[in-house]
Amino acid sequence: MRSVIRGPSGEKVGNALDVPADPAYTSNGIPIPGMTIRWLVRGEDGAPTYAMRLFESAPGAEVEVHAHPWEHEIFVFRGSMTATVGSSSYELEEGDFIFIPPDVAHGFRAGSRGATFICTIPLRPTAQR
Template sequence: MSGEGSCGKVVRYSDVEAQPLPEDMATGAFVRWLIAERDGARNFYMRLFEVKPGGHIKAHYHPWEHEIFVLEGGGEVRIGGRWHRVEAGHAIFIPPNVEHEYKASESGLKFICVIPARPTAEEAGQPVRCD
């Protein structure tokens, strides 16, 4: 069942198109924009990422934070200079302008990622050091 408009939205994730991330950003990774500006969201957007086994979202940074919850599978996430093993049930916080990347394990990696609708920091000319 799905309802949209000014009164909110309810949607099954599988009914939202999985869009491949560009090759310069990732290999074997897809995003579903579950809740976005087009739905009337003004403060936060919710995305579902699916990274195929052995897939990788390459190192990047930007002036907004991430709040992530791992739903299925596992892998590694690098935040600044430190790698962390993650699996279903882990929550992850990535501050703005801190370089980060993700690598899926043999089981793949599926996670919810919530981002603010607007930057939460000034854009940095280079990533913030965080070791």
């Protein structure tokens, strides 16, 4: 499959690497050197609930620790990365996943081979207030 298709029933289908890569930003709005984001599925595509993005990180690229009132569900497709969650850190490799609850501080640093990972987020805050 070589292009991203919108089908007659509203489906969207394609190769993740054929979705345009945008710069990835920190929670302060600063571009992250060596990291891109591809929005595979988002609200504009008709997704009602959550979005699926593909991040690609060069070796050592880092998302600083931050928090927000919504969760992440992440799956590592290629490479490796260190995930910091609250006071813990985890080494993740291909086929690993992580759930980060709302409002929990978290950050990432790609390993020596870089990292490519799926990161999903809800379309609106979900924390119980």
